[in-house]
Structure formats: structure tokens, C-alpha cells
Amino acid sequence: MKILPMAILTAALGLAACQGGEKGGAQGGDPNAGLDVAIRSWHAELKTNDPQCKGRPDGEQCRAFEVACKGLRDVSPEEAAGGMSAKIGAAIGWEAWDSARSEYRPTSATAEFQKVGGEWKRLATGPVNLSTCVAS
Numbered sequence: 001m002k003i004l005p006m007a008i009l010t011a012a013l014g015l016a017a018c019q020g021g022e023k024g025g026a027q028g029g030d031p032n033a034g035l036d037v038a039i040r041s042w043h044a045e046l047k048t049n050d051p052q053c054k055g056r057p058d059g060e061q062c063r064a065f066e067v068a069c070k071g072l073r074d075v076s077p078e079e080a081a082g083g084m085s086a087k088i089g090a091a092i093g094w095e096a097w098d099s100a101r102s103e104y105r106p107t108s109a110t111a112e113f114q115k116v117g118g119e120w121k122r123l124a125t126g127p128v129n130l131s132t133c134v135a136s
Helices: 003-019 035-049 077-081
Strands: 063-072 084-098 103-116 119-124
Touching: 035 063, 035 084, 035 103, 035 119, 063 103, 077 084
Parallel strands: none
Antiparallel strands: 063 084, 084 103, 103 119
8 A cells, every 4th residue: 555655745746846846947937946856855854864754664664745735935035135035834744653552643844945046945944834834
């Protein structure tokens, strides 16, 4: 049953690509160009480094990763003057194995992506409203 979680992840990342395709950004088109790559990198980092996912045996690995929301945030004039062209809040959810309960439990992480000088940087952020992706 590993096919279904990967299909969900692929669909979620495909949605990210709709907001941040790689074409057009090089010519000043899409301000969110490259966001999909930044989100895929975040997903890979979570799978590799999150304490709930790291080093788990088969059958207890994190699964069903899905981008829960993405929300455009305002770039202040000061931030724009510093080279920031876009700012987006995002949340990603997945299932992590709970050894105490012997079952998978939902978990999530949030981040703010800032595009500065054409490169996306990811910063940790607090909880967000999953329907708007605005900090709660």
C-alpha cells in the first residue's frame, strides 16, 4: 500500500507546481517559480531528519505526506527593499508511527518560504490555520 501515499504526495507537489512552476520565473513571470522545488526539499528533509521518521524500520516509517495548505503573505516595503519578492506560509502533514499505541498518528509541520534574490529560503513558523495558511 505504499503506492497510495506516494500518489497523494505526487498530486500535492503537482499542486505546488501550479503555484510555483519553474518556467517563467527566469523571465520575471511567476513570482512563485521554484516553490515546488523548495517544498520537495522540505519533504525530503522531514523524511530524513524528523525524529518521528528518522531511522524507522520497515512498517514504521512515516507515510502519507501531503501539503495541507499554502498561503501568500504580504511582503513589507522593508522586506522588498531587502530583495524579498515573495513570502508564502505552508503546512505539510503526514502519518508517523506511535510505538506506544502501535499505530500511525497524524502529525504536521509548518514553514514560511521567503524568496530573496531569486532563491527560496525556509524558516520555521508557528501554527497556521489550515484553511487559509495564515498564522493563527
